[in-house]
Amino acid sequence: MRNIWIICRKELGSYFASPVAYILLIMFGLIFGFFFWNALGSFVFESIQSQMSGRSFPMNLNEWIIRPLLSNVSVIGLFFIPMITMRLFAEEKRTGTIELLATSPVRDIEIILGKWLASVILYACLLLFTALNFAFLFKYGTPDWKPLLVGYLGLLLQAGALLAIGTFISTLTKNQIIAGAVTFGVCLLLWVLEWVSGYETATWARVLAYMSVITHFESFGKGVVDSKDAVFYVTVIFLGLFFTARSMESLRWRS
Amino acid sequence: MRNSPLTAKFMITVKQLTKRYARTTAVDEISFEVAKGQIVGFLGPNGAGKTTTMRMLTCFLPPSSGTAKVAGFDVLEQPLEVKKRIGYLPETPPIYPEMATSEYLQFVGKLKGLSGSELAKRVDYVCGRCAISDVKTKLLGKLSKGYRQRVGLAQAVIHNPDVLILDEPTAGLDPKQINETRDLIKDLAGEHTIILSTHILPEVEQTCEQVIIINKGKLVATDSVRNLQARARGAESVLVEVAGRSGSLEPSIVQNTLEQVAGVSRVLCKQQGDARAVFEVESKKGSFVRGDVARAIVESGWDLNELRPAAMSLEEVFLQLTGSETADEPETPVEVHAS
Numbered sequence: 001m002r003n004i005w006i007i008c009r010k011e012l013g014s015y016f017a018s019p020v021a022y023i024l025l026i027m028f029g030l031i032f033g034f035f036f037w038n039a040l041g042s043f044v045f046e047s048i049q050s051q052m053s054g055r056s057f058p059m060n061l062n063e064w065i066i067r068p069l070l071s072n073v074s075v076i077g078l079f080f081i082p083m084i085t086m087r088l089f090a091e092e093k094r095t096g097t098i099e100l101l102a103t104s105p106v107r108d109i110e111i112i113l114g115k116w117l118a119s120v121i122l123y124a125c126l127l128l129f130t131a132l133n134f135a136f137l138f139k140y141g142t143p144d145w146k147p148l149l150v151g152y153l154g155l156l157l158q159a160g161a162l163l164a165i166g167t168f169i170s171t172l173t174k175n176q177i178i179a180g181a182v183t184f185g186v187c188l189l190l191w192v193l194e195w196v197s198g199y200e201t202a203t204w205a206r207v208l209a210y211m212s213v214i215t216h217f218e219s220f221g222k223g224v225v226d227s228k229d230a231v232f233y234v235t236v237i238f239l240g241l242f243f244t245a246r247s248m249e250s251l252r253w254r255s
Numbered sequence: 256m257r258n259s260p261l262t263a264k265f266m267i268t269v270k271q272l273t274k275r276y277a278r279t280t281a282v283d284e285i286s287f288e289v290a291k292g293q294i295v296g297f298l299g300p301n302g303a304g305k306t307t308t309m310r311m312l313t314c315f316l317p318p319s320s321g322t323a324k325v326a327g328f329d330v331l332e333q334p335l336e337v338k339k340r341i342g343y344l345p346e347t348p349p350i351y352p353e354m355a356t357s358e359y360l361q362f363v364g365k366l367k368g369l370s371g372s373e374l375a376k377r378v379d380y381v382c383g384r385c386a387i388s389d390v391k392t393k394l395l396g397k398l399s400k401g402y403r404q405r406v407g408l409a410q411a412v413i414h415n416p417d418v419l420i421l422d423e424p425t426a427g428l429d430p431k432q433i434n435e436t437r438d439l440i441k442d443l444a445g446e447h448t449i450i451l452s453t454h455i456l457p458e459v460e461q462t463c464e465q466v467i468i469i470n471k472g473k474l475v476a477t478d479s480v481r482n483l484q485a486r487a488r489g490a491e492s493v494l495v496e497v498a499g500r501s502g503s504l505e506p507s508i509v510q511n512t513l514e515q516v517a518g519v520s521r522v523l524c525k526q527q528g529d530a531r532a533v534f535e536v537e538s539k540k541g542s543f544v545r546g547d548v549a550r551a552i553v554e555s556g557w558d559l560n561e562l563r564p565a566a567m568s569l570e571e572v573f574l575q576l577t578g579s580e581t582a583d584e585p586e587t588p589v590e591v592h593a594s
Binding site for chain 1: 310314316317335336338339341343345346347349350351352353354358362363366367368410
């Protein structure tokens with residue numbers, strides 16, 4: 001436990017000692033800020049229109065703003081996750097510091113968990129920016145906070161799964177760009193897999209759609225914790241970290 | 256933590272250690288032992304398998320066959336116990352450029368299991384010991400090569416390990432830094448058992464007590480520095496400096512005279528100046544010629560300024576042992592050392 005924390009602290013230190021973390025935070029803040037502003041604008045426009053036409057308008061902030069924005073965050077996350085994980089192992093392999101970690105009295109799994117945890121914490125910091133925006137909704141309206149919390153839980157689980165995959169990919173190469181590009185490709189594929197369910201209902205299509213990380217977020221976005229979806233994410237996290245461990249082991253046998 | 260089952264006097268025991276890759280055998284059935292508190296030089300041309308052997312000793316690479324024990328613990332069976340007792344400096348110091356020196360040493364110390372006041376004490380101690388106190392707050396990425404190497408050494412000794420494994424600790428340093436690093440290593444020898452690899456021979460002659468020579472993954476020789484020099488020498492060889500009393504000296508006459516001495520097999524004129532000359536006199540195997548040579552010179556009316564045994568430099572020993580493959584190695588400074 002102590003070793004995991006030591007590694008995690010060191011990784012967070014490197015994120016925040018270099019411009020990486022700040023650039024990610026700023027970009028994410030800007031992009032999400034625009035999404036939020038947009039969503040709010042259209043919400044206000046719609047509600048004024050419906051008042052003028054005399055139609056009754058369901059003024060639900062959760063339905064109209066929080067839920068779509070949360071699924072936006074899950075998509076924006078796909079673009080940021082490769083940038084978070086690409087350096088985790090690739091850089092240590094390139095500079096040779098992996099030898100320091102691998103010859104210290106710590107287990108491989110402790111190194112892996114520490115690094116993965118640091119990446120999850122950095123992602124959580126990105127989510128904090130979205131929370132700042134949502135705070136305005138609570139000041140001027142009365143949205144339900146429980147679905148929002150469930151949504152955040154879903155986002156963290158989904159990101160944890162993708163980050164675990166990214167961590168694994170980062171052990172495969174010395175080149176950060178390659179690690180980042182491959183992770184991005186895999187994330188994107190896992191996102192669009194569910195499209196097949198639009199025109200095909202055969203078993204293979206349903207399996208593919210099941211593997212899509214986005215479909216499992218829907219229930220969380222609605223504020224419902226579906227154990228089926230939670231189990232999916234936890235399984236992917238477990239598999240990702242398991243393959244990372246295998247990859248680190250094979251690194252020793254091969255190199 | 257279990258107590259070390261170490262009862263023998265050997266800190267490192269390597270038996271038939273082998274590392275095979277798909278096509279090549281990097282290390283081929285190497286066996287050696289290192290006694291506690293010794294400095295051992297691990298010598299070989301580039302690509303001889305030095306780094307691979309060291310990586311197996313540090314549990315970074317698992318051996319294909321054979322065993323290696325450090326402080327009584329097997330590298331395959333109890334890697335954590337081995338790692339606790341080893342300090343390792345890879346060929347390039349494993350530093351994080353974005354960290355400050357003290358921050359880095361604290362991180363490594365924690366990683367090796369230190370904490371609290373003990374950690375702070377050790378960080379201060381190794382900073383003083385490795386002369387890096389003045390760059391404690393500087394970022395590692397901004398340090399010069401010499402400082403980085405010393406920070407690398409500092410991280411290797413931070414947890415006061417029984418065994419220090421240093422892979423080419425002086426590579427890429429300037430001569431002044433090389434001397435400082437060698438002195439530092441010699442200084443550390445009292446507390447730790449040290450294995451250092453190098454392809455520079457004088458380094459071994461200057462810093463090590465024991466040499467392990469490997470070539471193409473195979474063990475070529477393992478002995479003390481002095482024995483190795485003697486072994487390759489075989490016959491006795493002495494250097495004599497002769498001076499003429501009257502202010503002039505004819506080297507060819509001296510050479511003739513020396514060649515006539517019983518037991519002398521070869522005389523070489525190594526140097527000549529005004530009224531003095533240096534000769535290397537080689538004896539036949541098993542005969543001792545020093546006395547006769549001295550007498551012959553004095554009786555011929557010359558002065559004998561100096562007479563000392565010519566030790567063969569390790570360079571020559573090395574070339575003899577490893578054969579002609581080393582001829583195209585990057586040149587290493589050749590120095591003739593007298594013992």
